[in-house]
Amino acid sequence: MVDLIKRLSLNKYTVDKESHIQVNTQICKTCKDKPCVKVCPAGTYEPDEKDGLIVHYERCLECGAALVACPYGALKFRFPYGGISYRYG
Amino acid sequence: MSFDADVVVVGGGLAGISAAITATREGLSVIVLERGDYSGSKNVAGGRMYIHALKDLVDISDAPLERKVEREIYEVYCGNGRKISFSYEDKNRVDSYTVLRAKFDQWFAKKAEEEGVLFSYSTLVSNARREKGGITLETNRGEVRAPLVIEADGVTAGISRYLGLRNLKPSMLMLGVKEVIGTAWDEGVARTIIGFEGLKGGGFVYSNRDTLSIGLTVKVDSLQGSEVKAQDIVEKFREMIGIEGPILEYSAHLIPYYGYANLPQLNAENLIVTGDAAGFLINDGFTIRGMDLAIESGKVAGKAAKLIKDENYADTSIYVKMLEESFVMRDMKKAWKSFSLLGEKRIFSDYPKVLCEVLGDMFLVNGERRTLREELMEKIKEENLNLTQMVLDLVRFIG
Numbered sequence: 307m308v309d310l311i312k313r314l315s316l317n318k319y320t321v322d323k324e325s326h327i328q329v330n331t332q333i334c335k336t337c338k339d340k341p342c343v344k345v346c347p348a349g350t351y352e353p354d355e356k357d358g359l360i361v362h363y364e365r366c367l368e369c370g371a372a373l374v375a376c377p378y379g380a381l382k383f384r385f386p387y388g389g390i391s392y393r394y395g
Numbered sequence: 396m397s398f399d400a401d402v403v404v405v406g407g408g409l410a411g412i413s414a415a416i417t418a419t420r421e422g423l424s425v426i427v428l429e430r431g432d433y434s435g436s437k438n439v440a441g442g443r444m445y446i447h448a449l450k451d452l453v454d455i456s457d458a459p460l461e462r463k464v465e466r467e468i469y470e471v472y473c474g475n476g477r478k479i480s481f482s483y484e485d486k487n488r489v490d491s492y493t494v495l496r497a498k499f500d501q502w503f504a505k506k507a508e509e510e511g512v513l514f515s516y517s518t519l520v521s522n523a524r525r526e527k528g529g530i531t532l533e534t535n536r537g538e539v540r541a542p543l544v545i546e547a548d549g550v551t552a553g554i555s556r557y558l559g560l561r562n563l564k565p566s567m568l569m570l571g572v573k574e575v576i577g578t579a580w581d582e583g584v585a586r587t588i589i590g591f592e593g594l595k596g597g598g599f600v601y602s603n604r605d606t607l608s609i610g611l612t613v614k615v616d617s618l619q620g621s622e623v624k625a626q627d628i629v630e631k632f633r634e635m636i637g638i639e640g641p642i643l644e645y646s647a648h649l650i651p652y653y654g655y656a657n658l659p660q661l662n663a664e665n666l667i668v669t670g671d672a673a674g675f676l677i678n679d680g681f682t683i684r685g686m687d688l689a690i691e692s693g694k695v696a697g698k699a700a701k702l703i704k705d706e707n708y709a710d711t712s713i714y715v716k717m718l719e720e721s722f723v724m725r726d727m728k729k730a731w732k733s734f735s736l737l738g739e740k741r742i743f744s745d746y747p748k749v750l751c752e753v754l755g756d757m758f759l760v761n762g763e764r765r766t767l768r769e770e771l772m773e774k775i776k777e778e779n780l781n782l783t784q785m786v787l788d789l790v791r792f793i794g
């Protein structure tokens with residue numbers, strides 16, 4: 307199995323200075339099953355002991371799943387200004 | 396109130412480009428707003444395009460079509476190394492071709508530019524509001540106003556969301572994950588694979604000129620509670636079906652999964668909705684179609700735009716009437732029965748398992764031969780399935 311980070315590194319990104327994903331980590335701290343982690347194909351959401359959730363927005367593939375991934379309303383997602391440029395698509 | 400054009404198209408993908416070409420031919424002034432640096436830079440499809448709608452719209456002699464699909468392979472995996480497969484071949488078929496969207500959409504946008512369509516790239520629409528007989532779009536390059544907006548912004552339907560017309564739900568969406576592999580096959584093949592980790596969905600392999608496109612489409616709600624993470628499924632799938640070669644790109648994209656009976660709102664004052672944004676996708680278990688529906692609905696929207704301009708920008712209902720008469724709605728309607736079935740777990744895990752067990756026992760020779768009927772009845776009982784339900788499902792599926 308080829309590792310996720312290796313696969314993402316094959317893609318072409320122009321990373322925005324600011325994150326296009328906002329997360330209310332207060333809610334994440336109380337969230338046990340963390341469905342966003344299961345749903346995101348880019349591993350953007352990483353569970354964290356202290357902060358509840360870390361967001362690696364630079365990995366985002368802009369699939370759109372973040373708009374429905376969190377059933378508890380903790381995620382706010384918009385498309386980035388730069389972001390991914392697919393060469394095959 | 397001054398407007399920037401007769402029509403602003405949001406999204407320069409297949410639906411948007413088709414709408415822009417058609418509206419321009421109807422004599423309207425058109426601007427396309429596309430968030431990518433070029434058309435296709437944000438877009439993902441499996442993909443195999445049924446080209447009937449495209450062929451009708453533009454000359455395709457120089458289109459970057461990858462391979463003509465001549466062979467269909469259908470595979471059902473049922474665990475423990477067992478699978479059922481069949482294939483169908485027709486060398487004379489010319490209805491569908493494999494495509495790669497980054498290349499394809501750029502070519503298509505160039506066709507539109509040659510006909511005078513204006514594109515504004517790297518332009519992200521971040522909000523929309525109603526204002527004085529039209530819609531004002533907020534973008535990173537300033538505001539754009541139009542009396543008619545053709546929404547072609549894909550499955551996430553930003554415009555409908557900004558205007559409060561849409562609420563996205565996990566149960567109405569699939570996630571597509573895909574890899575492009577640097578391996579070439581010398582014929583045009585479409586492989587459809589079902590039965591993967593008990594997830595609701597299926598897999599595909601399409602052969603391009605020099606590469607393979609492989610991936611899965613899975614219901615978002617079945618991922619939320621699943622054992623496997625979405626980030627791992629395409630690699631697990633690749634191993635299951637035994638495809639090797641260097642990975643050239645990893646991509647992902649949502650897919651609408653509404654079905655005819657649950658289609659979202661297709662029009663409002665000053666707004667008509669096309670393609671994925673309108674939920675136009677057909678998946679009947681054998682074929683997945685969104686691209687031809689996007690192109691056709693874009694064409695219908697471009698034609699409707701002219702009639703709407705001549706009559707009244709507030710009344711856009713003519714668009715829906717015209718859609719009802721097109722193959723978009725006709726085919727959506729026909730596919731509804733099998734489409735609704737594909738949301739059921741028994742189709743993806745229970746039935747394939749029973750089928751494999753029965754076939755497995757029929758091929759096995761161990762001195763204990765029974766009839767197919769006996770086998771089937773016993774397995775159905777073992778799996779706690781309901782025979783009446785199975786027959787009903789079959790009828791619905793074929794029907």
Ligand SMILES: Cc1cc2nc3c(=O)[nH]c(=O)nc-3n(C[C@H](O)[C@H](O)[C@H](O)COP(=O)(O)OP(=O)(O)OC[C@H]3O[C@@H](n4cnc5c(N)ncnc54)[C@H](O)[C@@H]3O)c2cc1C
Binds near residue numbers: 439443611
């Ligand atoms: C994995 C996968 C496999 C598929 N396989 C097939 C297949 O084999 N055959 C088939 O026919 N269909 C397939 N589909 C479906 C097909 O890809 C879609 O139906 C089709 O792309 C829809 O076209 P569209 O123009 O409506 O949307 P899109 O192609 O998504 O275009 C939308 C455009 O709008 C732009 N945009 C979005 N939001 C904004 C904004 N706010 N501001 C500015 N621009 C914006 C985007 O950048 C994009 O260019 C597949 C889809 C996936 C994900």
Ligand code: SF4
Binds near residue numbers: 380
């Ligand atoms: S974003 Fe939502 S699903 Fe993810 S950890 Fe936070 S509360 Fe849970």
